Amino acid sequence: MRMIPTLALAAMMALPALPQATEQATYALTIRGISAGTLRLSGRVEGGRYSANGTLQSGGLVGILRTLRYDAATQGRVSGDRFTPDTYSERADNNGRKRQGTMEYRAGVPQVKAYDPPRRADEDDVNPATQGGTVDPLTALFATLRDVPPGQECGQSQRIFDGRRATEVALSRPSRQGDSVTCAGEYRRVAGYSAREMAEKRVFPFTLRYDPAPNGMMRVTRVTTDTPYGQARLTRR
Incomplete structure (x- = not known):
């Protein structure tokens, strides 16, 4: 099930200017064509502030074998x-192993405030004080999967910090086919991973597809990446 959060993080990229409106989206996760889960997002931007909520939950055949909810x-x-988080909180249930955590930001620098149950420090952990200017995973995901004006589909990168690990997601090489635009992307491990994990794989290529939305904007309709278990895909319902 580790490919589920990896695929979700692979969708975290460019952060365009946003209209003042509440948005909701649901994506189906499949692995090798088999239903594996659902990603739900909702959020709002208004008066120079934003808020978002997200749920990633296993389902289908994978959900029968293992329960995961984030x-x-x-x-x-x-x-x-530019998005600057103030607070970020998460709750996870990985087959009965539950945890929750909170980060707050001071002058754009993340402060890890709480984890329950407490986590043991690891020599590979990234020092939060070095992560000024990063965004939390949900901020990046929410902003990336929103509708964007035509011509703003690709071209930016984001630095992300989840409280322990640093990653980066970059988009490039927009390709237009008819009304659709496809972006080539890379999800990169930067720091916080063991030497074995870094040697195993540092870069995870993926593609992001935009299609015209009824409101005249461009909408992310599909994210595709390869995993050790086969091709994984997020498809907007």
Whole structure:
């Protein structure tokens, strides 16, 4: 099931200017064409601030074999195309192993406030004080999967910190086919991983597809990546 959060993180990229409106989206997760779970997002941008909630839950055949649920909430400030989180919280249930955590931000620098149950420090952990300017996973995911104006589908990168690990997601090489735009992307492990994990794989290529939405914007309709278990795909319902 580790490919589920990896695929969700692979969708976290460019942060365009956003209209003042509440948005909701549901994505179906499949692995090798088999139903594996659901990603649900909702959020709002208004008065220079934003808030978002997200749930990632296993389902289908994978859900029968193993239960995974991840709930997160975030809020902060937005100016143009720049998002600055104020708070981020998460709750996870991985086959009965439950945890929750909270981060707060001071001058754009994340502060890890609480984890329950307490986590043992690891020599590979990234020092939060070095992660100024990063965003939490949900902030990046929410902003990336929102509708964007035509021409703003690709071209930016994001630095992400989840309280322990640092990653980066970058988009490039937009390709237009008819009304659709496909972006080539990379999800990169930066720090916080063991030497074995870094040697195993550092870069995870993926593609992101936009299609025209009824409101005249471009909408993410599909995210595709390869995993050790076969091709995984997020498809908007």
